[in-house]
Amino acid sequence: MYCAFVILNKHVKEIVDVQNKFGGLVIRDPMSTRRPISILEKIEESLERLNEKMEVIIEIQKNSADSQRSAVALPDASLDVMTLLSMPDHLRKTAMAICRCGKATADEIAGQTNRARAVESAYLNQLVLMSYLKKERKGRKAYFFVDNETRS
């Protein structure tokens, strides 16, 4: 029992260290103030957040060559079908989903593409940088859309 407690304590400290590196939530002296169940829940939550961040890093690295090539903002960008055809596959998937939705959050797009929310968020922001999409905030949510002014 004592052994398990020591291992758990060590594991929590490792997580806290990793979180400090990634700028995440810091847990101070967790064993003295919280019950093991809530600590385990925190660990699970933290691991999910770390996984999400790792997925974004892996996905972006995987497509970095394509992304760098296509990340140039265009003065007269329009999200027409020929533009869609010339996009790298990972951005086309996101762009097509936003065309279908009209206006959507990264979470809603992730629901259509079956990719992680954070991955879609990165791609949507990249499309904003390329002037294909606009972004607006409503409270805590960020909505992405094809600009109507550009469309007309």
Add this chain to the structure above:
Amino acid sequence: MNRIIAVHSYKGGTGKTLLSVNLAATFAKNGRKVCVFDLDFRAPSLFAILKAENAEYWCNDYLNNVVEIDKVLVNLSSRVSGNGKFYAALANPATEAMRDMSSKDRKWEMRALGRLLALRESLLKEEKFDYLFFDTSPGLQYSSINAIVASDLVIVATTGDRSDVDGTKRMLQELYNLFEKKTVLVLNKVLDASATARKAEMSAKVKDVYQVPMLGIVPCFCEVLRAEGNFLFPQDKPDHPFTKVLSEMARKIENDEAN
């Protein structure tokens, strides 16, 4: 469910319009509410086949944001027996309209894509249409690619012609695959296709060459050519072998079982 169906081909003359109209009529005769759209703005032909030359508004007007889609739809349900509903949205055959549509810029095309995508809400959800058929221009045209992007299923009509086979193969790899579109093939105008062995041989060859499921094989019927687009086969020639081929295709689409 595949509710918006684009009918496309690499070359012209492969039978897209005949297939679109008669397949839509088959669904209407089966009690479905359907609409066939003429999106071939370079060479409109649906108005002539359906003998509906006096439309007040055209597909062109809808895409130009002049009117909403309800003003464009022509009700042709009286042409088909049963409880189904058969509508058409026609392309304007005037030379000036064709010239206008061929000179649109990229932003207009982007907006046109938005208008086609909006049909999902206005016709499928609100007006409860079961199927929309987009009859497109052959090859790589803006209007055709817009139709493909807006659709759930692409039916590619092809013939045995060598240049058509090569072009169709390229389009499958470089167009439909990139848009991740579900695609099925119809082999049209096939000679000696009535024998079962010949059908099986053709089917296997198509699967091998194109690597996509087969929706149907349409034999080369002299009566179809002779009809010159004057008949709706499901209604006017219910016992014709072409009508039976269409019924089988409609069944496969309904049951999502093209193979």
